[in-house]
Amino acid sequence: MRQTGLGPAATDRHRHCCVMDPSDNAGSRQPTVEAVALSYGPAPDGSTGQKDAQPADMLRIKQQMSNQCFEMAVQLQSGKSKRSCSTSEAGRELSEYVNELDRVKTIHFISTLTLHRMQMWHAIGEKLKQNDSEALALKAENDRCMNLCSQIKQLQQESRVFQDEITELQKKRLEMKRLTHEKMKEMDELTSKAGHPDTEKYKAVLERGQANLEKYKKMTVMTQNVLRGILLACKVNWMDDPKLRDIAMTLEEFSISD
Amino acid sequence: MSLLKPFSKLPGLNSANILLVESKEEFQQSLADALVQETSFTVNVRLAKSLPLPMENEESRPRIDLVVFIIDLTSGLSFQSTEASLKCLDPGYFLGKVCFMVINARNAAAPIERLDAVRKLAASLHCPLLFTEDQTPDGVTNATERLLTILKVAAGFVPMATALYLSNLTRSTVSSDIDQPSFD
Numbered sequence: 001m002r003q004t005g006l007g008p009a010a011t012d013r014h015r016h017c018c019v020m021d022p023s024d025n026a027g028s029r030q031p032t033v034e035a036v037a038l039s040y041g042p043a044p045d046g047s048t049g050q051k052d053a054q055p056a057d058m059l060r061i062k063q064q065m066s067n068q069c070f071e072m073a074v075q076l077q078s079g080k081s082k083r084s085c086s087t088s089e090a091g092r093e094l095s096e097y098v099n100e101l102d103r104v105k106t107i108h109f110i111s112t113l114t115l116h117r118m119q120m121w122h123a124i125g126e127k128l129k130q131n132d133s134e135a136l137a138l139k140a141e142n143d144r145c146m147n148l149c150s151q152i153k154q155l156q157q158e159s160r161v162f163q164d165e166i167t168e169l170q171k172k173r174l175e176m177k178r179l180t181h182e183k184m185k186e187m188d189e190l191t192s193k194a195g196h197p198d199t200e201k202y203k204a205v206l207e208r209g210q211a212n213l214e215k216y217k218k219m220t221v222m223t224q225n226v227l228r229g230i231l232l233a234c235k236v237n238w239m240d241d242p243k244l245r246d247i248a249m250t251l252e253e254f255s256i257s258d
Numbered sequence: 259m260s261l262l263k264p265f266s267k268l269p270g271l272n273s274a275n276i277l278l279v280e281s282k283e284e285f286q287q288s289l290a291d292a293l294v295q296e297t298s299f300t301v302n303v304r305l306a307k308s309l310p311l312p313m314e315n316e317e318s319r320p321r322i323d324l325v326v327f328i329i330d331l332t333s334g335l336s337f338q339s340t341e342a343s344l345k346c347l348d349p350g351y352f353l354g355k356v357c358f359m360v361i362n363a364r365n366a367a368a369p370i371e372r373l374d375a376v377r378k379l380a381a382s383l384h385c386p387l388l389f390t391e392d393q394t395p396d397g398v399t400n401a402t403e404r405l406l407t408i409l410k411v412a413a414g415f416v417p418m419a420t421a422l423y424l425s426n427l428t429r430s431t432v433s434s435d436i437d438q439p440s441f442d
Contacts, residue, residue: 061271065414068413071422
């Protein structure tokens with residue numbers, strides 16, 4: 001078994017290696033156990049480059065180790081509290097825990113953002129205290145922002161007032177519409193009912209009057225006919241006598257009705 | 259029978275160890291070559307045909323952060339070998355330190371039942387399932403990137419993320435209609 005040993009114990013951190021393990025496969029023959037080792041030389045930076053990068057590397061390694069320790073702690077803890085539960089229950093609880101984890105992560109992210117905001121404001125405050133040219137520029141910007149904000153507030157106030165007025169007008173218009181509608185309804189009712197009881201009485205009287213008129217007309221026509229008949233029968237000369245002439249003229253005013 | 263245990267050894271400083279298990283031993287090599295190109299930390303790639311690993315290397319072997327099972331869908335032996343190897347793995351690995359990688363899924367010679375079986379296996383073990391293409395260099399690069407993402411979390415390089423958390427986000431699930439007959 002050949003194996004080139006280039007483990008991570010070497011101090012040079014840029015060396016990579018690839019090692020092949022023989023498998024314990026009883027079925028087939030594996031004659032060769034090749035070990036392929038690829039390695040690259042040290043970094044071209046040399047020692048100075050390493051020194052500069054070292055604090056960042058140290059931090060990264062520290063982070064990695066803390067992650068690993070956290071995982072191991074989790075394993076130990078899970079081993080301690082063993083309770084039996086069914087798979088479906090575990091599945092449900094798992095989804096609950098994942099949701100809880102998401103919620104906590106969101107809260108953490110929001111808190112980080114808030115912290116950054118506070119830090120930024122603190123930095124701006126410190127800068128303004130220093131009172132140099134940049135601080136003056138910052139102050140000018142800040143004043144402009146304040147002016148714009150107060151303008152915005154004022155405009156918002158005005159627009160709110162206008163909105164209220166518009167609402168009032170709309171309410172009034174609606175009220176007027178309603179009143180108009182009611183009045184139209186009333187008028188319709190009145191015109192439909194208006195002459196009704198008077199016309200009934202009036203109709204009766206009118207009919208009676210007309211009936212009387214017809215009766216008297218007939219009587220008058222009849223007496224006129226009788227008088228004409230008498231005049232003709234008596235062969236009286238009514239043209240010469242003015243009284244008789246007047247009477248004869250009036251006989252033809254009424255039409256002879258059947 | 260020797261189980262491969264995740265926490266029996268100390269982790270390596272600024273390095274991550276990955277174990278690629280493939281019964282055909284073809285894709286392993288190109289993937290390994292691509293994986294060692296990573297420069298921000300040391301990647302140690304160990305190759306194996308199947309588990310359990312031999313006892314002779316027990317002492318010199320470092321702690322394995324991620325075990326990747328490469329399954330070729332066109333060969334039934336690959337899947338069976340993987341299933342047998344799974345028994346030699348400590349259950350502690352299945353909390354985010356195991357990943358399944360499938361190659362040749364687009365091949366017409368791959369039966370659909372095997373794909374379903376692989377998906378069910380990955381879903382039952384709550385492990386991520388990656389599909390990659392091994393013939394082209396782009397496919398190898400793509401597979402390398404995805405493996406490195408998972409490896410970084412498993413080795414602790416990503417702050418505020420552990421392998422268990424990532425596995426909850428990336429685990430493969432099987433929809434309930436996988437047992438329905440397919441359209442053809």
